[in-house]
Amino acid sequence: MATTTAEAFTSETIQLAAWAKALGHPARIAILQTLAERQTCLCGEIVEELPLAQATVSQHLKALKDVGLIEGHSDGPRVCYCPNRSALNRLHEVFEGLFSGLNCSCACCS
Amino acid sequence: MATTTAEAFTSETIQLAAWAKALGHPARIAILQTLAERQTCLCGEIVEELPLAQATVSQHLKALKDVGLIEGHSDGPRVCYCPNRSALNRLHEVFEGLFSGLNCSCACCS
DNA sequence: ATCGTATATCGTCGATCTACGATAGAAATC
DNA sequence: GATTTCTATCGTAGATCGACGATATACGAT
Numbered sequence: 001m002a003t004t005t006a007e008a009f010t011s012e013t014i015q016l017a018a019w020a021k022a023l024g025h026p027a028r029i030a031i032l033q034t035l036a037e038r039q040t041c042l043c044g045e046i047v048e049e050l051p052l053a054q055a056t057v058s059q060h061l062k063a064l065k066d067v068g069l070i071e072g073h074s075d076g077p078r079v080c081y082c083p084n085r086s087a088l089n090r091l092h093e094v095f096e097g098l099f100s101g102l103n104c105s106c107a108c109c110s
Numbered sequence: 111m112a113t114t115t116a117e118a119f120t121s122e123t124i125q126l127a128a129w130a131k132a133l134g135h136p137a138r139i140a141i142l143q144t145l146a147e148r149q150t151c152l153c154g155e156i157v158e159e160l161p162l163a164q165a166t167v168s169q170h171l172k173a174l175k176d177v178g179l180i181e182g183h184s185d186g187p188r189v190c191y192c193p194n195r196s197a198l199n200r201l202h203e204v205f206e207g208l209f210s211g212l213n214c215s216c217a218c219c220s
Numbered sequence: 221a222t223c224g225t226a227t228a229t230c231g232t233c234g235a236t237c238t239a240c241g242a243t244a245g246a247a248a249t250c
Numbered sequence: 251g252a253t254t255t256c257t258a259t260c261g262t263a264g265a266t267c268g269a270c271g272a273t274a275t276a277c278g279a280t
Binding site for chain 1: 267268269270271272276277278
Binding site for chain 1: 119123130139142160161192205209211
């Protein structure tokens with residue numbers, strides 16, 4: 001693993017994989033959506049929204065924050081999370097690039 | 111896990127997470143790109159392209175096939191893999207939907 | 221200072237992932 | 251039929267994930 005990841009793939013590929021991995025759990029997608037839907041930036045309201053323990057939600061939030069997809073501003077005793085628009089835009093771009101390159105021109109595909 | 115995944119999230123969320131999870135490894139992104147770049151649908155050429163053992167590549171191919179992102183036609187002794195355009199299009203749509211919904215309107219975001 | 225609320229972190233456990241070598245299966249060729 | 255080539259699968263080992271309860275930390279309020 002150590003050998004492969006770092007040496008063989010471009011940093012863009014690694015970055016995209018990291019983002020995709022962060023989105024690779026239903027709870028984290030739901031968290032992103034909840035963050036965006038609510039008027040207020042969420043904090044522990046997510047815990048009420050999802051059937052997960054507070055520790056688990058905090059873990060998922062950390063995973064999203066680690067790859068930059070969300071931000072957390074602390075607001076007194078509570079923390080206000082938001083989608084990070086610029087990171088999401090970059091992700092969007094890289095994703096578009098991936099998609100546009102994924103046509104297949106081989107013989108066996110009609 | 112059993113309780114959460116099946117009951118609490120929409121099937122679209124679960125599907126999107128599964129796709130994202132499949133893209134959540136640099137090798138699998140590289141495989142998708144290689145499949146698309148090469149004129150011929152790839153098979154074991156991917157093994158030469160990547161610094162991974164044949165068994166590992168086969169495993170990654172299976173992961174991508176399991177979520178429908180690629181297809182494999184057997185062509186004599188070899189197998190010809192291609193990106194699955196219709197699945198990728200669906201993924202693209204769902205992703206667009208996710209992105210467009212992810213603006214933040216909370217007070218703390220300027 | 222103390223209490224109460226809100227989050228984060230720790231420790232743990234079972235499940236899954238990732239990688240590999242070894243082996244089995246399928247199909248063309250000899 | 252035997253051989254070769256290509257791919258899939260098995261078995262395994264270590265790493266990471268996902269979930270949780272318990273605990274620590276931060277901070278406003280009393």
